[in-house]
Amino acid sequence: MKKNRFARLLALCLFGLFFLWGWRIYNVFRIIPTHPDVLEVLWGVEWYHKALLEKNVLPFSLHIIFHPLEWQSSTLAHTPFLFVLALPLFEVGGAAFAYNALTILAILIAFCGAFLFVKRFAPHFIAACAALVFTFGGINWASVGSHLHLLCALSFLPWLALTIELLKHSEATRLKILGGVFWGLMINFSLYGSFIGGMAFALLGGRLFHLRWVKNVLIIASIAILTSSPVTLPYWLGMHRTSVHYYGIEHNLYWGASLNSLFIPSFSHPLPQMQKLASSIYKGPRDESGMANLGIITWLLAFISVIWALKSKANCWELVFLTACGVILSMGLLLKWDSEPVKSPIFHPLLKLIWAIGYALKPGVFRSPNPLPSFDGGIPLPGLLLMAIVPFWEVARTVSRYAAVGSLGLVTLGSIALKHLPKFVRYLLLIVWLIETLPHPINGVRTPYELHxxxxxxxxxxxxxxxxxxxxxxxxxxxxxxxxxxxxxxxxxxxxxxxxxxxxxxxxxxxxxxxxxxxxxxxxxxxxxxxxxxxxxxxxxxxxxxxxxxxxxxxxxxxxxxxxxxxxxxxxxxxxxxxxxMELDDPMNVIREEGWSGKEAWGIWAEGHKSRVTWLATSRQNHLLHIEAFPLCMPGENQEMRVKVNGHQLFEHLWEDCELWEGKITIPSSLVKEGINEIVLEFKYAMSPAEITHGQNPDPRKLAAGFTKLRAEPAD
Known part of the structure; x- marks a missing residue:
């Protein structure tokens, strides 16, 4: 008992040393970390305080950014739950204090949870060191001072893992409730918690194939869904009310971790020697796609643990499964090295098959029937299949964050290895492990209330x-x-x-x-x-x-x-x-997208059989489309124009001569949407003046009609 108490005391001292080394913000009431994302949280805390406690209004819809339309703040990565949780802290010491207090609390929660989880597999002191590696290394520490929502979500990952581990030995109702609450809390802090929490169930291993355990997981998931509803419902409503841009599957490909970024020390390590070592192995981007640095010693110890398990027939394969899930899924869609896909034509049939499944199930994500050039020849990973078949998988763009799940498995496997190593080797590796984990310091600046x-x-x-x-x-x-x-x-x-x-x-x-x-x-x-x-x-x-x-x-x-x-x-x-x-005088106020010639003194020609323009509507209301146009005259032909708005045919006009036609068309509100609207003009024919005049006019452009006016405006 005394030995355990001493180990716990030593663990707390180590935690204190690591924290004081890494957290250099001592005036928590005035100073904030330097990362710009902190400003999102400061804004959120102040706005929620003003909306909920001063104005007594819901804080979700507001007109502050993404002008001229309303912005749904519930779609921000930093969630309403986080902002509401920060309000009491804001009352105590202001927005900076709320941010810093939540950060410190999340670090402490992560360490305690990791310690309790690893302690089930290793002695107290080794477990404490492993918890330090989990808390102050990899994605966790990379989130400190930048992505508070992710840090808070990851802080409950070891607690969820601990609950799942306890469930193996006792299927008590309270454990299922706790598991659902922990998972729900992760989602409430960050929607990444949905998938990260789900990966934690890899700890069940083969039990996942038994109906009884599937029922248990579904019960926990149901509780998590209920617990996370304060965030998921406003998020769903916010996304439903706005038109959000999807960047494309190539964007998802970019944010997967490269294989060689996973087994290096942090490239922002405080020791130059460690930075140099990391840079010699990984030469890719230094953004979040390359931040899942889990450490060389961590991998070495995990490998020793697997070798020991093979020799002794010990059962640690569920931890291996947990690690594999986190690490493999963090690499995203294709295997990459230095952020570039590794090419191997052997895997092309598999890639094509997965792509075909994705194209059938999610044509909005897999937008072509064949793999895009950036995917061609790549080695597909399970993440690509999950993107093809799992709803909303593509919404979680920065999948390198899933490495946090692998980190928890790796440090636990590492602690098992240390437990079985000779004492001298054990403590030597522990020292090196902690040196490799030493976090880069988080420095601060004064809260910027003074405007430029x-x-x-x-x-x-x-x-x-x-x-x-x-x-x-x-x-x-x-x-x-x-x-x-x-x-x-x-x-x-x-x-x-x-x-x-x-x-x-x-x-x-x-x-x-x-x-x-x-x-x-x-x-x-x-x-x-x-x-x-x-x-x-x-x-x-x-x-x-x-x-x-x-x-x-x-x-x-x-x-x-x-x-x-x-x-x-x-x-x-x-x-x-x-x-x-400046607002200049122009008879055209729409944005020309395609099918248009260059502007001339009199107006502009529509080229080809189809011309497209867009306009921005700030509300769903009737609009007027003003058209002044004349056709390109062809002997024996009458030009015809069809007007389509957002894919719906609205109007047709047939020219009986070559004269200028003036029209004012009402676009009903039922066809108008908030945001970008499209008008397509389709023409019966398009000919070049060179063809019509047999070369006397050498103009080669395929012209349809000339426009002297084209305006879309709200109806009064």
């Missing part, structure tokens, strides 16, 4: 009703937590945004500037569609300076001025240049 001078200028401006701004960096629209925080402080809506989920109309604006630069004379038309009055260009480097040069020479803009930072360092420690978007 550019935003101070904006805060004093009165914008016309329904108008807002857009924040930009090279090469396009700025998407980041600093946008949300700035909008919260200056009080004007921004067409820029934050979070993992972009609204479809915001993605289209971002994509437009990827394809078109600010010298385009029609850029004002795009920005005015989004009701943007001012453009705020964040001058972070040479790319932005070139963008500002284009702005100053484009009549679409009126440069206001460039504001220096005025001593403000975080998160706007640079110059911001502001330009007003």
């Amino acid at each position: 001078p550019a935003y101070k200028w904006l805060a004093e401006k009165e914008l016309p009703p329904g108008e807002g701004i857009v924040d930009m960096v090279y090469p396009s629209v700025l998407i980041g937590p600093e946008v949300l925080w700035a909008a919260w402080l200056h009080g004007k809506p921004s067409a820029s945004g934050t979070g993992s989920y972009w609204l479809e109309h915001s993605y289209k604006l971002w994509a437009y500037f990827i394809q078109n630069d600010l010298s385009n004379p029609d850029v004002w038309l795009i920005l005015r569609q989004y009701r943007i009055r001012y453009l705020f260009l964040h001058m972070r480097g040479e790319g932005e300076r070139k963008m500002w040069e284009l702005i100053t020479h484009n009549p679409s803009f009126r440069p206001v001025r460039c504001f220096d930072s005025g001593g403000v360092s975080y998160p706007w420690g640079y110059e911001i240049c502001v330009a007003e978007v």
Whole structure:
């Protein structure tokens, strides 16, 4: 008993040392970690406090980012549950204190849970060291100071695993309830908890094939669904009310972990020697796709444990299964090395089969009947099959986070190995293991309540009703937590945004500037569609300076001025240049997408048999489509035009001559949706002037009709 007490005391001392080394924020009331994602949480806590306790309104729908449409805050990665949980802490010490207190609490919960879980397989001191590795290494520590929602969710993973382990020996009702509550808490903190919690049931091993255990899992899942409803219901409603952009399966492919990123020390390790070792093995991106660094010693000890189990016939295969599930699924869709898919034509038939299944079940994800070029020749992993058959699997983009499940299995296997090694070797490996796990320090900055001078200028401006701004960096629209925080402080809506989920109309604006630069004379038309009055260009480097040069020479803009930072360092420690978007006189206010020639002094030609435009509607209401057009005349032919709105045919017009036709068509609200709407103009024929005049007019363009006016506007 005394030995166990001493081991626990030593474990607490080690935890304290690791925590004090890694957590360098000592003024928890004023200082926050430097990662920009912290600003999302600060905003959420302050907004939920204002909405729930001051205004007595629901905090889900608001007009602050992703202008000009409403944004559903329940779709943010940091969940309503987290914000509500932080409110009492906010009352005690403010938003920074709430963030820091939740972070410290999550670290402590993770350590205690991991210690209790590993203690079932190893002595107290070894279990404590393994718990340190789980808590201060890999994805867990990478989430500290950045992704609080994920950190909180992962902190309950070992508690869920402990409950499942206890269920093997006693199927008591209270354990099933606890399992459901722990799983539900994980989901309440982060929707990644749905799949991460599900992976924990790999600990049941072969029991999963017995009906009795399937029933137990279903009972736990039912409790988890009920427990997580405070987050899942608002999330579902929010997603249902908005049009969210899906980035595509190639995006999912990118965020899987590379095989060689899994068995290295952290590339942000405080010791340069460890950083150099990690960099010599893994040369891929240093983002979340490469952060699942589980350590060399961790893998070595787990391997020793498996060898020992094979020799002694000990039963640790359920831990191996848990590890395999987490590690393999964290690698995503294809096997990668240095973030590049490993190619092997041997697996092409298997890849094609899985792709065909996905195309049949999820054509919105697997968008072509054959594998995309980036997948061709790749080695498919189980994650690709799960994406094909499991509902919503593709929504969890950053699958490298699943390595946390593998980490729990690995450190437990490592503790079993240490238990059976000679004492000298055991303690030597323990020391090296802890050195390898030493976390990089989390430093802080003062909570940035002081606005950049550019935003101070904006805060004093009165914008016309329904108008807002857009924040930009090279090469396009700025998407980041600093946008949300700035909008919260200056009080004007921004067409820029934050979070993992972009609204479809915001993605289209971002994509437009990827394809078109600010010298385009029609850029004002795009920005005015989004009701943007001012453009705020964040001058972070040479790319932005070139963008500002284009702005100053484009009549679409009126440069206001460039504001220096005025001593403000975080998160706007640079110059911001502001330009007003001019509203020029133009008979066309829609966005030309395809099937159009270049603009001419009189108007524009529609090219080909189909021309497409889009417009942005801020509400579902009747709209008027104004058309002034004349056909390309062909002897003996009458041009015909069909107008389709969002896939529904609305109107037909037949020209009986070659004269200009003027029409005003009502688009009923039933065909209009909030956000991007599409108008397709289909023509009976399209011919080139060269064909009609037998070469006298050399114009080779296939023309259908000339438009002098094309406008879509809300009906009064």
